[in-house]
Amino acid sequence: xxxxxxxxxxxxxxxxxxxxVEKMSVFLKxxxxxxxxxxxxxxxxxxxxxxxxxxxTFSHVVLNLVSRNLRAQILSWVxxxxxxxxxxxxxxxxxxxxxxxxxxxxxxxxxxxRREIAELDVTSFSFDGDYSKSPLVIRHxxxxxxxxxxxIENIWGIDSLVVAAKESLPKPRNWDEAIDRVKEQCPHIxxxxxxxxxxxxxxxxxxxxxxxxxxxxxxxxYLDSRDASGNHTEATNVILRNFFQGDKAWFSGSSADxxxxxxxxxxxxxLYDGEKKLFPFHGKIKTPQLRIHFExxxxxxxxxxxxxxxxxxxxxx
Numbered sequence: 001x002x003x004x005x006x007x008x009x010x011x012x013x014x015x016x017x018x019x020x021v022e023k024m025s026v027f028l029k030x031x032x033x034x035x036x037x038x039x040x041x042x043x044x045x046x047x048x049x050x051x052x053x054x055x056x057t058f059s060h061v062v063l064n065l066v067s068r069n070l071r072a073q074i075l076s077w078v079x080x081x082x083x084x085x086x087x088x089x090x091x092x093x094x095x096x097x098x099x100x101x102x103x104x105x106x107x108x109x110x111x112x113x114r115r116e117i118a119e120l121d122v123t124s125f126s127f128d129g130d131y132s133k134s135p136l137v138i139r140h141x142x143x144x145x146x147x148x149x150x151x152i153e154n155i156w157g158i159d160s161l162v163v164a165a166k167e168s169l170p171k172p173r174n175w176d177e178a179i180d181r182v183k184e185q186c187p188h189i190x191x192x193x194x195x196x197x198x199x200x201x202x203x204x205x206x207x208x209x210x211x212x213x214x215x216x217x218x219x220x221x222y223l224d225s226r227d228a229s230g231n232h233t234e235a236t237n238v239i240l241r242n243f244f245q246g247d248k249a250w251f252s253g254s255s256a257d258x259x260x261x262x263x264x265x266x267x268x269x270x271l272y273d274g275e276k277k278l279f280p281f282h283g284k285i286k287t288p289q290l291r292i293h294f295e296x297x298x299x300x301x302x303x304x305x306x307x308x309x310x311x312x313x314x315x316x317x
Contacts, residue, residue: 001168003125003161004085004108004115005043006136006154008099010050010058013129020052020061021070023127026158028073029224035184036165041125042085044108047078069228090114094147098139112152113138124154125161132156171206175199178209185213188220190271190306198311208290212310215250215283215292218243219305223298230300253296254280258315266315268293268308279308289313 014020031037048059058078065071089111096103097110104110108124115122117140124136135151155164172178179195192198202208218239225235232240243250254266259280270277281296293309 001121001123001164002040002042002085003037003123003155003164004112005041005047006108006124006126006131007044007047007050008102008104008107008109009126009129009131009156010047010052012051012053013127013131014052017053017061021065021067023158024074025070027127028070028077030158030162031077032073033186033188033220033224034162034165035187036169037161039083040165041161042083042108042111043078044106045082045084045086046106085111090118090120092117094141096141098143099136104138109136109138109152112136113140113150116150116152122152123164124152126154126156128157172204172209174204175202178204178212181209182213182216186216186220188223188304189216190304192268192271192306192308195307195310198309201312202288202290208285208288211285212290212292215285218250219283219294223303223305226300230298230302249284251281251283251296254282254315262315266293270295271306271308282309289316 014023031041048057048062050058052058052061062071062074062078065074085108092114095105095114097105097113099109104113112122112124116138126132131154133156134154136154138150138152139146139148140150141147155161169181172181176196179191179199182189183191222236222239225233225239227233244252254262259266259278263278266278266280267276268279269275279293279295281294283292283294285291289312291309291311291313292307293314294305294307298305
């Protein structure tokens with residue numbers, strides 16, 4: 001499945017620059033955190049020329065952002081990494097398309113229509129606003145000489161895009177497929193090569209797989225919440241309060257007694273320096289009792305978390 005960005009949904013659809021910044025930031029985090037979205041959300045090469053605000057193009061707004069980090073991420077996306085649908089533009093002998101009265105021949109909706117005519121799977125993705133509806137009806141040809149109308153499936157909002165990506169993938173059938181999926185979908189997780197063996201005694205279930213993915217989602221949110229120097233922010237503190245503190249916390253450390261009694265079993269090879277170390281901090285799944293042991297605290301200069309163990313609870317007495 002591919003999603004083609006509807007460039008019209010970037011034009012005069014944001015309340016202000018802060019709204020633009022927030023949505024671009026969330027979109028890029030979602031895109032770079034999911035390999036499927038990173039490879040299959042296609043944008044136009046001329047995105048920089050889209051008028052985002054009156055008299056201000058996408059490029060002008062981006063180049064004047066205060067955050068150098070976000071500015072670099074956006075420019076890398078639209079100028080270099082893409083991917084760009086125009087690199088594989090579908091040919092059509094009568095190449096003219098309109099949405100309403102707007103010529104979209106060289107825009108995302110035009111390419112969606114060309115792919116629909118060619119019977120290729122395609123969906124439009126729009127940012128929230130005037131294009132928060134589906135389908136989007138595209139006319140092929142001039143109004144006075146129409147060659148047909150095409151209903152283009154459209155999804156809007158970043159959360160919907162993330163859900164669509166998840167639902168487009170077949171569910172894994174065993175732990176080997178599940179772990180491969182984690183490696184593909186969770187670039188923020190540096191996973192031990194022993195995880196397949198560690199999970200082998202556990203009967204596979206979709207519920208357990210999804211619980212593991214939910215823990216990894218929170219770890220990604222933790223990483224994303226830190227500032228550019230890796231320091232905690234107020235958003236980080238909220239995540240820590242909600243998921244790392246209290247009797248029902250998803251993540252906690254083993255007790256001092258458990259670390260002494262199970263020292264050998266709680267020790268794993270560090271994936272960075274190759275030394276055997278104690279990794280008592282873990283994520284918890286209750287039924288069955290599964291544990292995810294990972295490095296904690298995460299060094300400020302790291303953008304990923306090393307996970308050294310996923311399997312049955314180690315500290316059972």
